Amino acid sequence: MTRYERRRDVDILLLDVEMGSMDGVALAKAVRKAGVTMQIVFVTGYSDYIAEGYDVEALNYLMKPVDAAKLFDVLDKAVARMRRDSRCLDLQCAEGLMRIPLADIRYLDVRRNYVTVHADRIIR
Known part of the structure; x- marks a missing residue:
């Protein structure tokens, strides 16, 4: 093996x-x-x-x-x-398109209708 x-x-x-x-x-x-x-x-x-x-x-x-x-x-x-x-999460934000590699996402914080993505790297 x-x-x-x-x-x-x-x-x-x-x-x-x-x-x-x-x-x-x-x-x-x-x-x-x-x-x-x-x-x-x-x-x-x-x-x-x-x-x-x-x-x-x-x-x-x-x-x-x-x-x-x-x-x-x-x-x-x-x-x-x-x-x-690598696979990415694509988000349309006020600042424009944000790409976040899935491997770089540490955690998501969900509060009511808002989601905050905590990541090591964001590609703009």
């Missing part, structure tokens, strides 16, 4: 092609077949599987040894894509 199978609260999977009992390509295919839309990045020494990375819509395919700057660029891209694709 992989760590992913034990803990599903994962946003980005960094996979190698060879990972012991299950290879990374098979895990990526299982993740996609289950309908999970997380970011997948292959980090491997095998260039033979690049085409399969496209099949599972991997964000990137990094060849070992990995340059640290390149890795951080790919991770920044993954986070930016997650933020762009």
